[in-house]
Amino acid sequence: MLNDKRIRIIVGHYGSGKTEFAVNYAMKLIEQESNVALADLDVVNVYFRSREKAKMMTEKGIKVISSAIGHDANLDLPAISAGIFAPLQDETCQTILDVGGDATGARVLAQFKQIINFMGYDMFLVVNANREETQTKEGVLRHIEEIERQTGFKITGLINNTHLLRETTLEEVLKGQALVKSVSDETNIPIKYISAIEKVAQTIPSDVDGEIMPIKMYMREEWM
Amino acid sequence: MAKVLMKGNEAIGAAAIQAGCKYFFGYPITPQNELPEYMSKELPKNDGVFVQAESEVAAINMVYGAAGCGVRVMTSSSSPGIALKQEGITYIAGAELPCVIVNIVRGGPGLGGIQPAQSDYFQSTRGGGNGDYKLLVLAPANLQEMVDMVQEAFDMADYYRNPVMVVGDGMIGQMMEPIEFRTPVKRELPSKEGWATTGTKGNRKPHIINSLFLDPQGLEDHNIRLQKKYKTMKENEARYEAYNMENAEIVLAAYGTTSRICKNAIDKLKEEGINIGLIRPQTLWPFPEKAFQEIPETVKAALTVEMSEGQMIDDVRLALNGKIPTEFYGRSGGMIPTPDAIIDKIKEMLGGLK
Incomplete structure (x- = not known):
């Protein structure tokens, strides 16, 4: 985790589990780092966004950035706080960007292209092999291509987050691992994390x- | 078939396509946008047609037209959008056409908010449109049940020549759950040849789709016939789930997402040795009256829990017909009841009962 670049961008097919991964990542990172920020850049969804857990994260010392008009503004408008620039510029701040689903949601990153390129970044693709569009290698490759094209950034790591919520089994996770491995072999993008509910x-x-x-x-x- | 993880709104679209839906007409509104988005992407791949209409009113009238041609057709919206569709819905019911309408309910009244609610119970069951008509109203509580119901809804619509409404609150539309596609129980579906406007080809008289009856006796006869159909629906289609009813002291009544929160509360209370039951209507119309008439003797009171200021409680009261006292707990505007708040309300009631 500490070897990841200071700015971590979390992307993926919508419903892949980006937000759950991003929030878990932030909660683990704050145990080791004092200056952690999570920016909820999801302008695609209106439910189940990381800002819903702002209170929990803020209490742990994580800075949470979302809409310009507060975490609770239930607006289906793509309004992102300018406060996002502070952690991007602050070279001591471990920053997680939780990006909305698919290439459509990732488009929001384009406006931060200059500063993110200047500072350096990791961009992790969260893959759930049980999601309709990312069940095959071709499907995942298509998502990689679309997200890279839309954002101008390169994916630097893959995350196998294959699950069926509470019904997740080890077999499911290993099925996803095989898929992600095949993508990794083809693209030379390393598998960075394999995430699953605790008991699995x-x-x-x-x-x-x-x-x-x-x-x-x-x-x-x-x-x- | 292996389970896939889907978002509620996408799963509705996938289930509809599985059921042979070829036409979708809609207009965007949160929190159901993933459904038209999914249909716009998937229907053309399945020899279907997706049209984003210029308004909800246009969309429901396109449904009216397509249903008149005898094809499987669907539209969806969320609360204020469904309000706009009411005129078309009563025309479709009046003209006895099959179609499926999905309402992913958000907070109201008016434009309200975009968070989940159940405040369209009256709109769905009493008819927001004019006249003596009824919709079959299905209320799934999880995504598996929802995909099953959406598939069956098309059969029910064809069987009764009646619009079927599937009501899910915003949570059902937005949440993700593992699902599998199953084949619904088979119904003998009547042929549409006798009424569908498929073109005369010069061989028969034109079929006319109409809801206008200027002769009062003709209209009353039409209404009597409709009522007979609704009576059959009432006899055959009311469905519910009963949960933990044995030795229950209080029975909860809740549907959709709220019923899941109630179950959580019931399970917690059971650990404390308190027995609470739940009746979960799976059809809002016809309302499963029988379930309430057959509650065990141990039940001393009922509590209706809704994400509204109290709508289904009217039907619970009618079904119970004064047999036991009936109370209400609800949150509205997009607020979701917590299991603990329900537990507090139950304990308060139990205190009063003893």
């Missing part, structure tokens, strides 16, 4: 590519 994460063999990241389901209410 414990059972993942340690010789798989990527760092195992146990996930807490912060975004899912207990009754869901």
